[in-house]
Every structure is written in structure tokens, then in C-alpha cells.
Amino acid sequence: MRCGVTHACAPRAPIAWRWACALLAACVLLGSASAHAGGAPRVALVIGNADYRGTDRLVSPALDAELIAQSLRGIGFSVDLEENRTRAQMLGDLDTFSRTAAHASIALLYYAGHGFEMGGENYLIPVDMPVPVGQIAQADLMRYALPLRYILGTASRGEPRALLMLLDACRSGAVRGGATPSMAPVQAAHGTLIAFATQPGGAALDSFSVGSILHQHSPFAWYLSQQIAGGGDIVAALGKTQVDVSVATGDAQRPWFNNGLIGNLRLADSTAPSADANVRQPALSAQGARGAQPQPAAPQTALPALPGDDAQTADEQALARHWSAESLRMQALFIQMVVNPQVADQVRKNARQGDLFSMTTLALSLFAVPDGTPEDEAQARIAEGTLYLNGASDRHYPMAEAARGGWIFAHAKLPEDVDQATYYFREAVDHGYAESLPHLIAILTARGDGNLGMYLAKYRRIYGHDFDYTAIKR
Numbered sequence: 001m002r003c004g005v006t007h008a009c010a011p012r013a014p015i016a017w018r019w020a021c022a023l024l025a026a027c028v029l030l031g032s033a034s035a036h037a038g039g040a041p042r043v044a045l046v047i048g049n050a051d052y053r054g055t056d057r058l059v060s061p062a063l064d065a066e067l068i069a070q071s072l073r074g075i076g077f078s079v080d081l082e083e084n085r086t087r088a089q090m091l092g093d094l095d096t097f098s099r100t101a102a103h104a105s106i107a108l109l110y111y112a113g114h115g116f117e118m119g120g121e122n123y124l125i126p127v128d129m130p131v132p133v134g135q136i137a138q139a140d141l142m143r144y145a146l147p148l149r150y151i152l153g154t155a156s157r158g159e160p161r162a163l164l165m166l167l168d169a170c171r172s173g174a175v176r177g178g179a180t181p182s183m184a185p186v187q188a189a190h191g192t193l194i195a196f197a198t199q200p201g202g203a204a205l206d207s208f209s210v211g212s213i214l215h216q217h218s219p220f221a222w223y224l225s226q227q228i229a230g231g232g233d234i235v236a237a238l239g240k241t242q243v244d245v246s247v248a249t250g251d252a253q254r255p256w257f258n259n260g261l262i263g264n265l266r267l268a269d270s271t272a273p274s275a276d277a278n279v280r281q282p283a284l285s286a287q288g289a290r291g292a293q294p295q296p297a298a299p300q301t302a303l304p305a306l307p308g309d310d311a312q313t314a315d316e317q318a319l320a321r322h323w324s325a326e327s328l329r330m331q332a333l334f335i336q337m338v339v340n341p342q343v344a345d346q347v348r349k350n351a352r353q354g355d356l357f358s359m360t361t362l363a364l365s366l367f368a369v370p371d372g373t374p375e376d377e378a379q380a381r382i383a384e385g386t387l388y389l390n391g392a393s394d395r396h397y398p399m400a401e402a403a404r405g406g407w408i409f410a411h412a413k414l415p416e417d418v419d420q421a422t423y424y425f426r427e428a429v430d431h432g433y434a435e436s437l438p439h440l441i442a443i444l445t446a447r448g449d450g451n452l453g454m455y456l457a458k459y460r461r462i463y464g465h466d467f468d469y470t471a472i473k474r
Contacts, residue, residue, distance in 0.1 A: 050112075
């Protein structure tokens with residue numbers, strides 16, 4: 001499922017409707033499979049992100065995801081397969097996965113796509129990342145990417161007995177600038193196994209050759225899928241995959257994993273591990289493995305608890321405070337532009353140079369047409385403002401997305417106009433601009449949209465109380 005957006009105004013089709021349909025289909029499939037399976041369910045979320053912008057585009061992740069999904073379905077897993085996901089879609093996928101993984105015997109997440117470490121934090125990169133991978137800064141990752149700690153916390157929320165994270169990330173096709181060309185080591189909590197396609201400091205290939213045969217798959221996905229199909233012990237499967245990938249790549253790539261599982265975990269066994277083994281148990285020390293011959297790990301202290309709702313709430317509240325402060329700064333600058341032509345000239349200069357804050361501020365000032373302005377001049381102002389606002393919102397600047405949604409909604413005449421406004425309000429909210437939440441919630445409520453609950457929960461996390469429907473203007 002892909003998100004198409006016209007640069008003139010709005011999406012080609014309502015994102016909310018398509019996302020809701022995909023979610024409904026996934027729930028039907030999961031429910032059907034679970035009803036006929038013996039023991040506790042085994043569920044998987046499989047994501048393949050390839051359709052990045054420009055030279056960041058990858059070849060094999062979608063094919064890799066389909067390969068892994070096929071192997072998992074063959075041994076009885078209920079699989080939600082998703083391809084080319086935006087940040088908002090990945091967040092929705094994770095929320096759904098945390099519910100379907102509730103008390104599952106095994107919850108497995110496989111991700112193929114861009115991902116790497118910066119500032120000691122691992123990130124997975126959605127396909128709507130507006131910044132080239134080689135130019136990504138820490139602030140871009142915080143705004144547009146998904147931190148691994150959040151993914152772990154969300155996936156473990158349903159307390160599956162075992163949680164497996166298989167990350168086929170940090171592809172070698174992209175140049176990553178100052179970022180470490182790999183993902184940082186992560187300690188696996190009790191009941192959790194985390195596997196990476198390559199060793200810390202290494203690169204993961206997007207395709208590979210054995211002799212004269214070119215495989216349009218990553219070596220990790222290719223060999224792992226063969227091991228998964230056997231339904232045997234996951235640690236043994238990863239160990240064999242580690243050897244196969246190392247041999248096929250001339251030891252340039254060596255999968256690495258950290259095992260917090262207790263005992264054996266057979267992928268085909270819906271009754272293992274025992275019912276009292278889950279990822280919320282007290283953390284225990286676990287040994288990691290690097291290279292083809294694992295070495296004894298140094299003594300470790302107790303592992304930190306996984307971040308859950310508290311971490312998510314803190315992140316969302318911090319973003320809300322940031323954009324609230326930016327809104328106040330924009331209001332103050334707008335007033336200065338009215339009384340001081342030099343300030344207005346500087347804002348216009350900054351806007352022409354591509355500064356998103358200035359582009360949005362200038363657009364809003366141009367929309368404020370003074371009374372008595374000739375019609376042709378008024379239209380010229382609005383046309384120029386629209387160019388700047390669309391430019392900033394197309395680069396996913398939250399305040400520009402919010403303003404674009406508000407402008408479209410204020411002038412809506414057709415249902416398609418409301419669809420467009422809803423899209424931009426949703427984008428603004430998903431990128432951290434919480435001040436658009438009331439507008440979005442009001443529209444979703446009127447439509448009976450299936451995503452309403454997710455945004456009501458977000459509102460509650462940010463503001464500490466339920467949304468007040470009496471505040472909606474009738």
C-alpha cells in the first residue's frame with residue numbers, strides 16, 4: 001500500500017480509508033488463522049521498505065519481506081505483511097501488532113530497509129523520510145524515524161511469551177555521512193531475542209552473488225528464510241544463518257544476535273515457551289554472539305526495563321511543547337513583519353533559501369490580505385503564499401502541514417476537499433504538531449473513522465485528560 005500525494009493540493013485517495021481497510025483485512029486474517037491454530041497464537045509483523053526517494057531507493061526489501069512472510073506462514077504463523085510504509089503507517093502497524101501479540105506464544109517482527117545508529121540510538125527509516133539518508137541529522141531522526149527502543153516497548157506491550165526482533169537493516173547501497181554504518185548493539189531483555197543482519201560496525205548487503213548467480217535478496221533474508229521454513233529452534237536457525245551469510249559474503253557480513261530467551265524456542269511449536277515466560281519478567285543477563293564462533297560474554301549487570309507507554313508519552317509531550325513554542329515564535333515574528341519592513345525582507349530572503357519556518361511564516365503573512373487590496377494583487381499574494389506553504393508541507397514541516405490543512409478545510413466545497421484537509425491535519429499530528437489534534441479528532445468523529453481511538457489516546461497522553469467534545473464548534 002503506497003501513499004500518493006499530488007503536489008498541487010492533496011492525496012490521490014484518502015489515506016485514512018486505505019489504512020483502515022488494510023488494518024481490517026489484517027485483523028480478519030489474523031483472527032481466522034488464530035481460531036484454527038492449537039495452543040497460543042504465533043503472530044508476525046513483516047515490513048519491507050524499499051521505495052525511498054532518489055538514490056536511497058533499495059532493490060530487495062519488499063522481496064525479502066515476502067520471502068520471510070512465506071516461510072513463516074508455512075509453519076503456522078499469522079502474518080501481517082506490509083511494504084513501503086510511511087512513519088504514520090509504521091506506528092499504526094506497531095499498535096496493531098501489540099494488540100495481536102497479546103499473550104501470543106511467539107511474537108516476531110522482521111524489518112527490511114534502511115536503518116542505522118546515531119547518537120547511541122538505533123532507528124528504522126520509513127519511506128517518507130524527507131531528507132536524503134546521507135544528510136540525515138539527529139533532529140531529522142527524532143522527527144521522522146522510529147527509534148528501536150520505542151518499537152521494542154510497543155511490541156512487548158501485549159506481553160507475548162517470546163518476542164523476536166529480526167532486523168535486516170543498514171543496507172550498504174546508501175551513503176550515511178557521519179552516521180555509524182551499522183546499528184548499535186542492543187541488550188536483549190528476558191524473553192526477547194534481537195537479531196541484526198550484520199555485526200556492529202559492518203554493512204548489510206541489499207543483494208548478493210554466489211558464483212555467477214545473482215540473488216535479488218539480501219543474504220540474511222535468503223538464508224534465514226530457509227532456516228525458518230524448517231520450524232526448528234530459533235537460536236540454531238540464526239547460528240546456521242550466521243555461518244551461511246558469512247561464507248556467501250566472504251566474511252564481509254556476519255549476522256549478530258543477542259539472546260534473552262530461556263531454553264529452546266521452536267518456531268513451529270505454539271506451546272513453547274512455558275506460559276510464565278514473557279518479556280515483562282525481571283531482566284536476566286544474556287550472552288551475545290559476534291562472528292561465526294560466539295565467545296563468552298563479559299559479566300553484565302541487570303538489563304534496563306524496556307520503555308513502554310511512559311517513554312512514548314514523554315516523547316510525544318516533548319514534541320508537543322517544541323511545536324507549541326515554535327507556534328508562539330511564529331506569531332511574534334508575524335507581528336514584527338507587519339511593523340518592520342526589514343524583518344519582512346529578511347523572512348522573505350530566508351524563505352527563498354528554503355528555510356521551512358520562514359517559508360511557512362511568509363505564506364501565512366501573504367494569506368492575510370489587507371482590506372481594500374485590489375483583486376489581482378490579492379490573488380497574486382495568495383498564489384505566492386500557496387507556493388511557499390505547499391513547498392514547506394511537501395517537505396513534511398508540521399506547521400506548514402497544519403496550515404495547509406486549515407486553509408483547505410476553510411475553503412472546502414466538496415467531500416474531496418475535506419479528505420485533503422484531513423490528510424494534512426493527520427500528517428501534522430503524526431509529525432508532532434499536537435495543536436492540530438482537535439481539528440483531526442473532530443473530523444474523524446464526524447466520519448466514524450476507525451483511527452479515531454488512536455488519536456484520542458494520543459491526545460490523552462499529551463494533555464493528561466480526555467478530549468473535550470464540547471469544545472468543538474458546531
